[in-house]
Amino acid sequence: QKEVEQDPGPLSVPEGAIVSLNCTYSNSAFQYFMWYRQYSRKGPELLMYTYSSGNKEDGRFTAQVDKSSKYISLFIRDSQPSDSATYLCAMSAGEKLVFGKGTKLTVNP
């Protein structure tokens, strides 16, 4: 079993839809959870950063962490075509990050 599992998609939604992206993990030592957005041929851009369990909201983005289920989610409300990108989950117990494979999202106008 891989440390971090993420459905690679692709995921295609209409503009304005609510998008749900998820990752599961197996290492119970992970304490820090991140979501990155990566546009084609660019470096990942940090979107959300959470510590331990709970929810965090930033504008149209909400990150949820459920450590009991080893499951994290990213919700995007009122999705826009500019949200089209690959979304990577990442997590760590220290400085080394372990990444999911990324989910490719396309928001259609």
Place this chain on the structure above:
Amino acid sequence: GAVVSQHPSWVICKSGTSVKIECRSLDFQATTMFWYRQFPKQSLMLMATSNEGSKATYEQGVEKDKFLINHASLTLSTLTVTSAHPEDSSFYICRTGSGNQPQHFGDGTRLSIL
């Protein structure tokens, strides 16, 4: 704005050439820099961790003599791909590391070896 500046963004060169990639931290001191490689439709794979003033730590399977990492100052880390071959063609990305605070990536270098 960018907190990590990575150059070049894209390089094409002949097989056997050595290529140097630079990552500079802007407005802060990066004691640790992580170097990743990303193949198409794959996740980021950690290659090595460099700490300022000391030898880099390489992940299993990564040839340290082929991927030379230098972290001579708190603002600059370099990765040199020596005698590059087509199988080294990939997207190389650096990331700062400073404890457990949110991290920042460079914009990546697309390396194409002919």
